[in-house]
Amino acid sequence: MKVLEAHHLQKTYRQGGKEVRAVVDVSLAIAAGEILAFLGPNGAGKTTTIKMIAGLIQPDAGSVRILGRDPHADPGALAQVGAVLEGNRNLYWRLTPLQNLEYFGVLRGLSPRTARQRGAELLETFGLGEKRDVAVQTLSRGMQQKVAIAVALLHQPALLLLDEPTLGLDVEAAQAVKSLIRQIAASGRAILLTTHQLDIAEALSDQVAVIERGIIIAQAPTQEMIRQFAGAAGSYRIELEQKLDPSRAERLAQQGVEILGSHQLRFSGSSETLYQVLEILKPLPLLRIKREEADLTHIFLKLLKRRREQG
Amino acid sequence: MRPLLYLFWAELKRAWIQYIRYPAEALGGILITTFFFYALFAGAQYVAGPASQFGQRLDAVVIGYVLWTLVIFVVNDIALNLQVEAQTGTLEQVLLSPFSAATLFLARACASLVLRFSTVVVILGIILLLTGSRLHFPPTLLLPLASVVLGAYGFSFLLGSAALIWKRIQQLLILSQFGLLFLLATPTEEWSGSLKWLGQMLPMTAGAGLLRDVMVREAGLDPLRLLMALASGVFYFALGLLAFRRAMQLAKQRGILGSQ
Numbered sequence: 001m002k003v004l005e006a007h008h009l010q011k012t013y014r015q016g017g018k019e020v021r022a023v024v025d026v027s028l029a030i031a032a033g034e035i036l037a038f039l040g041p042n043g044a045g046k047t048t049t050i051k052m053i054a055g056l057i058q059p060d061a062g063s064v065r066i067l068g069r070d071p072h073a074d075p076g077a078l079a080q081v082g083a084v085l086e087g088n089r090n091l092y093w094r095l096t097p098l099q100n101l102e103y104f105g106v107l108r109g110l111s112p113r114t115a116r117q118r119g120a121e122l123l124e125t126f127g128l129g130e131k132r133d134v135a136v137q138t139l140s141r142g143m144q145q146k147v148a149i150a151v152a153l154l155h156q157p158a159l160l161l162l163d164e165p166t167l168g169l170d171v172e173a174a175q176a177v178k179s180l181i182r183q184i185a186a187s188g189r190a191i192l193l194t195t196h197q198l199d200i201a202e203a204l205s206d207q208v209a210v211i212e213r214g215i216i217i218a219q220a221p222t223q224e225m226i227r228q229f230a231g232a233a234g235s236y237r238i239e240l241e242q243k244l245d246p247s248r249a250e251r252l253a254q255q256g257v258e259i260l261g262s263h264q265l266r267f268s269g270s271s272e273t274l275y276q277v278l279e280i281l282k283p284l285p286l287l288r289i290k291r292e293e294a295d296l297t298h299i300f301l302k303l304l305k306r307r308r309e310q311g
Numbered sequence: 312m313r314p315l316l317y318l319f320w321a322e323l324k325r326a327w328i329q330y331i332r333y334p335a336e337a338l339g340g341i342l343i344t345t346f347f348f349y350a351l352f353a354g355a356q357y358v359a360g361p362a363s364q365f366g367q368r369l370d371a372v373v374i375g376y377v378l379w380t381l382v383i384f385v386v387n388d389i390a391l392n393l394q395v396e397a398q399t400g401t402l403e404q405v406l407l408s409p410f411s412a413a414t415l416f417l418a419r420a421c422a423s424l425v426l427r428f429s430t431v432v433v434i435l436g437i438i439l440l441l442t443g444s445r446l447h448f449p450p451t452l453l454l455p456l457a458s459v460v461l462g463a464y465g466f467s468f469l470l471g472s473a474a475l476i477w478k479r480i481q482q483l484l485i486l487s488q489f490g491l492l493f494l495l496a497t498p499t500e501e502w503s504g505s506l507k508w509l510g511q512m513l514p515m516t517a518g519a520g521l522l523r524d525v526m527v528r529e530a531g532l533d534p535l536r537l538l539m540a541l542a543s544g545v546f547y548f549a550l551g552l553l554a555f556r557r558a559m560q561l562a563k564q565r566g567i568l569g570s571q
Binding site for chain 2: 011013014022048051054055056057058075076078079081082083085087088089090091092094095099102103104106107108109111112135151
């Protein structure tokens, strides 16, 4: 059974007499141990979707199931959800990390003792053992974010919702949160992750879903999506050990090769035609041939551009 | 039952830690309360304001003042904190719980009452020790007090519902303090004819009237009026909870739980 199954979610808000369609049609499914990166520009409907999954916003249509239970009809389903929501404090600033963990643990159905024990263990694991008894407001942003993730994990939920977990963090703190997310998924939890840092999404996710104006415009396993885009427009960078002569340069240009400099070329096309290019270059000594991978950033921008062109 | 006790304990602990986190702030509050009580004992009954209409005797003035401050604190703790927590974002995190929102906030209201009540009792105890004064509180006070507390909870949840939907309700809270003053201090039991019965149906008035009977008029408890006071307390409490539940549904439908 999938940990999360969301089918055809829809949400329209009324703002100042106008209707705003925040989510038009979103379906998502995540299995245990899987990370789904949910990507989209600002205002595309990511946070509304996450809050509908967490039972904080009632969808106009569609359904959410967490391990088969509907969080909107059965509050017990929320025992299987942990969330770190973007733009929220998520924590009581006057309380220490351990006090926050104990408090939220009880709210999620644990006994105070279990919450304290697990909380102390999590803080140790997250490298915050020394900070367990200082007020949260005195911690750095990165530490606060780690405590918020610890709170979301304390009751060992099957589903973790992370809305922009690395937003506003410095490079080091973002790396720490990134490795934490990887560990959490390895422990068998399903993770729904939204982020604007596409390198993080690419490094962490098993699946990608791209949302634009409330509609999912692409959804596939991350590596498959990257391969698909790389395959369609495979691109190779060729570096030569010696300078390219003018006659070869002319013949290469006829083959559509881009001359980047006296020692560098770029060729876009299939791997079969690559050998025709290499034939022209023969017997010049080669320094390197590297296939330029499509990355998630390119794919994301391309998808949005295509979608906008379609109107 | 045990998870509910844990919940109450967690809320009490959270409220206590937040209360004492800034000692100067907590001490300031305690000093102000102590000053007012001391002034009451020193004979300056006017500091209790209209709550002193509970009677001229010191016991009556004290009970009137305690009731008034407790009700104000509980109403503010629920309604104002809902508004503040929606702004800071802890509200959504709190609501990610298998407990219903009404259960969570009822536990908060109880914790808030216990905390405020304990503070007031400790302060009162110290003043009694220092001044050598004695107060007489008959045990028959408890039932009318319970009816007033139930009404106050109902009132808090009604204002909490307003905070969920309209967000900024400071003005409404200030207005509500006048409303509370009217409900607690107006001797509606002395009104005549049908107005009297209408007065008894307002939140908290019937219980407050019975308190005046016991403390000021030194009369016994009228069983019929006590029953009415309790029924009114339960009615407003249920009304508050129902409104809160509905407001929570509405806020989730409009997607405004976490908005400012």
